[in-house]
Amino acid sequence: MTKIQVYDPALCCSTGICHVDVDQEKVTFAADVDWLKSQGGQIERFNLAQQPMAFAENPVVKSSLGRSGAEALPLILVDGEMALAGRYPHRTELAKWAKISPPATDTKQGSGCCSGNRSC
């Protein structure tokens, strides 16, 4: 199965949404990660502020940090290869990498949007 690894910038918590001023991108991505897991996708997140060793031990991530600094984060590796840098992927991208069927609707509103009992 395809393995997606997300190397987050230094966040207070594992999703970065425990602050009072929430970054909408992080909230959306946290929900997308939940969605992917609910679809059986394999995705792992590493927080620079809590697991910096994971960054230092991965040659791809380490060299990218050395080249571009923390601005390169988040870094997304798919099966160990760099897939995206500097922004979080959308749900459709996650689905494509994980080789699972894309979300029913990505932009359209309405019922049937959610596959499970969780949020879209």
Next chain:
Amino acid sequence: MMKFLDQLPNFLFFTGKGGVGKTSLACAASVQLADAGKHVLLVSTDPASNVGQVFGIAIGNKITPFESVPRLSGLEIDPQAAAQIYRDKIVGPVRGVLPENVVKGIEEQLSGACTTEIAAFDEFTALLADAAILRDYDHVIFDTAPTGHTIRLLQLPGAWSGFLDEGKGDASCLGPLAGLEKQREQYESAVDALSDPNRTRLILVTRAQASSLREANRTHEELSAIGLKQQYLVVNGVLGEANTKGDALALAVWRREQAALAAMPDALRTLPIDHVSLKSFNLVGLPALRQLLAEGGVVPQGAVVTLPKLQAPDLATLVDSLVGEGHGLFMLMGKGGVGKTTIAAAVAVELASRGYPVHLTTSDPAAHLAETLEGSLDNLTVSRIEPHVETERYRQHIDSHEHGTPEAIYSHEHSPL
């Protein structure tokens, strides 16, 4: 013998409103147990711990034997120091491996309140869960921080375990789940220890004052609800009737205390209760501590002190200086129990009665502003920032996001001050 020291389990927690005498009682109980041949570890979780001061020694963030009291050791959990150790543990291995500005970014991120809470909590659960501690000590006595902090500290283990069981809600300061899983056993055994009456006893310390008793009752209910069932009540510093002769002030204090005790909340009455009489000496040093729990003891020598004369403005003068500015944000600070809320209310009432619109607010979860200001004035608004309520509002806020109302975040309400 005091009831709260009878048939004592391993863990003993003292809690209560600031200034009621938790530290003095915890120290006195520790000395008494050590004198009786028990091995005792006295732990302070108060960021402004003064256990060391009471014994006249330096303790710090590691277990330190008290030379003056055989079998007694002390430990001060300093959240700031614990956070520094946590930071070093995380950052140390990558220093010189990752680029310097990246390392700096990590350090910056780990300088917040989250880190401090996590680090202090780790230390706290380690003591409850470490079997080795109970090989070395018969009793571990916690002199906890003022109540609001204590409640959060004690509620955390339950909250964490629930969090782990449900495997959801990364939106908290709990760190990555991967890291938590490793410590799961430790948190579980900490929760077990806390809710086991054979291992943990909670001692609610109060004064014979209405606000202090209400506070004790609130803590009693909150901690009962999270499973700390074995609770004792100690009414500290009770003025004896014999001390009121020919002293109008003492008599008034005595009457007020007796009235407060008579009106004690019913839930507290069902607990085992001890009364500790008001002492005429300062509770610093071993001779004084050994007298605290002994009834009818002698006054230790050198206990009489002369108070210096203070030069401080009266309330009206203080308010005069405040109104000069027209508008203003006024904050009152001080150790728990000194009267911040009372003075804040007095200042607010004075300002309001002079015709200024005043908003009086507190973020102390254990605040008694509403009680202090029963019946309101024109111009005066009283509110309370409830950490629990704010957290819930925030949570719903996040939920509404996930359901596709991104605009909501920008209408976030800031509580008026």
